[in-house]
Amino acid sequence: MESFLLYTSCQRNGDDPLRIPNIFSFFTDEAVSSDVLRPAERACTEGFSAARLATFSAGRYCARQALSGMGLQDLAIPTGADRAPVWPAGVAGSISHSAGLAGALVCATTHHPSIGMDIEHRRAVDATLWDIIFDRQEQERISAAASPVDMATLYFSLKESYYKMQHPLTRRFLDFLDVRVEEGPAGLIINRLKALPEATPGHRTGHLLTTDFVVTWVLAEP
Numbered sequence: 001m002e003s004f005l006l007y008t009s010c011q012r013n014g015d016d017p018l019r020i021p022n023i024f025s026f027f028t029d030e031a032v033s034s035d036v037l038r039p040a041e042r043a044c045t046e047g048f049s050a051a052r053l054a055t056f057s058a059g060r061y062c063a064r065q066a067l068s069g070m071g072l073q074d075l076a077i078p079t080g081a082d083r084a085p086v087w088p089a090g091v092a093g094s095i096s097h098s099a100g101l102a103g104a105l106v107c108a109t110t111h112h113p114s115i116g117m118d119i120e121h122r123r124a125v126d127a128t129l130w131d132i133i134f135d136r137q138e139q140e141r142i143s144a145a146a147s148p149v150d151m152a153t154l155y156f157s158l159k160e161s162y163y164k165m166q167h168p169l170t171r172r173f174l175d176f177l178d179v180r181v182e183e184g185p186a187g188l189i190i191n192r193l194k195a196l197p198e199a200t201p202g203h204r205t206g207h208l209l210t211t212d213f214v215v216t217w218v219l220a221e222p
Contacts, residue, residue, distance in 0.1 A: 036060065070106060116217065190205065
């Protein structure tokens with residue numbers, strides 16, 4: 001089973017990363033049976049294909065394992081009208097899966113009012129997609145990177161994580177070009193270019209590269 005801890009992408013000292021404070025996570029690269037689903041979760045899966053049911057089951061399994069780290073046992077995580085997970089009161093969380101890996105992050109909303117997390121296969125975003133996803137400034141930085149396709153996938157994944165973080169707070173849709181990934185003083189940040197009526201909190205980002213995957217997350221600051 002794929003096993004790793006998530007670490008922040010900023011504030012590193014040499015090669016020693018820092019574990020994310022107050023965050024509980026769980027990942028698996030193993031197949032998960034739909035038998036793990038609780039009745040409230042299974043009710044959300046009507047019409048799912050076998051593949052969709054498998055990824056849904058793996059995500060809920062990871063979420064329950066992560067919640068157990070907070071002392072919350074055997075809770076259902078159903079789906080809301082917007083198809084997003086409905087977390088227990090006082091919990092912020094995010095679930096993601098890509099072919100071969102599923103995972104979840106959770107924490108108390110007193111630490112972070114919302115979390116976004118995304119998993120992508122490395123080198124998933126090639127240059128044919130850049131004009132849809134990235135503006136000119138982003139494309140220039142990606143082109144100059146040692147591995148443009150890895151950086152493109154990282155930037156794409158960070159945007160996905162940001163969308164998932166901000167949506168529970170604003171209930172607004174953002175397009176890829178409505179935000180820009182930039183270098184901040186302590187690591188990568190997301191600059192929102194599209195104004196929203198609601199204020200969104202500050203945030204910090206992190207990422208992890210494994211042999212096969214890019215995992216990113218964006219944490220809303222309280």
